[in-house]
Amino acid sequence: MSTILVGVSPAMNKIRETVSRIARNAALNVVITGETGVGKEVVARSLYETSLRNKKEFVKVNCAAIPDTLLESELFGIEQGAYTGAHKMRKGKFELADDGVLFLDEIGDMTFHLQAKLLHVLQSGEYSRLGSETNLRSNTWVISATNHDLQQKIEKKEFRQDLYYRLNMVKIHIPPLRERPEDIPELIAHYTQVYRRIYTDREISPLNTYTFDRLCRCPWPGNVRQLLSALKRILLIGCDQATLSEILDEESPRINGASPAAPPIYDHLMGEIRDLATKSPEALADFSLKGIKQHAVDIIEREAISQILTMTNWNRTRASKILKISYKTLLTKISQLHITKPQ
Ligand SMILES: Nc1ncnc2c1ncn2[C@@H]1O[C@H](COP(=O)(O)OP(=O)(O)OP(=O)(O)O)[C@@H](O)[C@H]1O
Numbered sequence: 001m002s003t004i005l006v007g008v009s010p011a012m013n014k015i016r017e018t019v020s021r022i023a024r025n026a027a028l029n030v031v032i033t034g035e036t037g038v039g040k041e042v043v044a045r046s047l048y049e050t051s052l053r054n055k056k057e058f059v060k061v062n063c064a065a066i067p068d069t070l071l072e073s074e075l076f077g078i079e080q081g082a083y084t085g086a087h088k089m090r091k092g093k094f095e096l097a098d099d100g101v102l103f104l105d106e107i108g109d110m111t112f113h114l115q116a117k118l119l120h121v122l123q124s125g126e127y128s129r130l131g132s133e134t135n136l137r138s139n140t141w142v143i144s145a146t147n148h149d150l151q152q153k154i155e156k157k158e159f160r161q162d163l164y165y166r167l168n169m170v171k172i173h174i175p176p177l178r179e180r181p182e183d184i185p186e187l188i189a190h191y192t193q194v195y196r197r198i199y200t201d202r203e204i205s206p207l208n209t210y211t212f213d214r215l216c217r218c219p220w221p222g223n224v225r226q227l228l229s230a231l232k233r234i235l236l237i238g239c240d241q242a243t244l245s246e247i248l249d250e251e252s253p254r255i256n257g258a259s260p261a262a263p264p265i266y267d268h269l270m271g272e273i274r275d276l277a278t279k280s281p282e283a284l285a286d287f288s289l290k291g292i293k294q295h296a297v298d299i300i301e302r303e304a305i306s307q308i309l310t311m312t313n314w315n316r317t318r319a320s321k322i323l324k325i326s327y328k329t330l331l332t333k334i335s336q337l338h339i340t341k342p343q
Contacts, residue, residue, distance in 0.1 A: 003045040006190045008338035009180035010295065015043060015172060022170050023050035029122070029167050031107070032145040034174035037225030040145035041105065043172060048101040053141055056100030059093045063114075064106035071114055072130065076121075079132035094127055097140040107167065108148030108159065115160045122166040142167065177227065178219040182302065182338075184227065185216060189340045191228055195235050204235045209310045211244055218248065302337040305330070314341050 005016055022028055030047065032040040048058045066074055077092030093102055121127045122142065126135045144167050153159035177183065188207065196204050211234060220227050233247050276287065305323065312318040320330040
């Protein structure tokens, strides 16, 4: 099944653009950053699937889950007889990912010792299996991901700056879900369909408007992963208001504290504006006062139209009357603002 990057926020649109632009030559190493559960692996997989390397392997290594001593052989392989007990030659992930993609997840947790070895491969394009003198050439596209601030790790001397430069030829940052609440309705709609296809043995009823609304207003500290876990439970077990609160409590006690009446839209916009001062001149190339004003208007219109559509149970004739716009304008706005009907 191919990977679909769901989301209508400007951030997701920009990520999709970057993916198609850099996947074309699949040569510049990429670092994907963002909190846990934001979709770093999804972006890595869509880079791979969009590139010409997609006929070869996508090999994932979780640098945090494997102890240092094992990680070295995992990455570079072991020659037969390299040590007592090494009865068979074993290929490493670099070799398995030849002509394909090596996805180094949690790169920020790699030890200094291994960082030096990785740097050597990236600089020379060569490596050898443990216990072997033979050099092997590496032609793999290295995509790394981390939820650490690598700059901070560099300052603390926990991450090598020279390795950072080699890995980070392109950076893709995925903002947390609370900063792009516009993506929640589409994620809900998409994954409701996915679960319908998976769980064919049961009937999955659409979310009622109250539940839909609460899910859209949650801050989701565990990001998309947490949203999907809650959505799946709600769709599979069905839910009244009490069960919904229970599920949201269990998913995260922090969600409980969020007022359902406090939309994160204002914070989202203000966050974007406050970030301007820290942006580089290149990043500001896309910024204009007209653009941010249009973005603010889009967000507000989207929220108002969604609320009225929910209130009228998607009766668009009634909704257009309440909004004091023509039926045709409403249809255009629904399409332009990517407003989707909850399943
Ligand atoms: N934009 C998106 N479109 C579709 N699915 C998404 C998107 N973002 C996240 N997901 C889904 O959310 C879940 C978590 O995503 P993923 O594993 O890629 O996050 P991650 O940032 O790599 O997390 P971690 O840092 O914990 O490894 C997955 O089931 C993934 O399919």
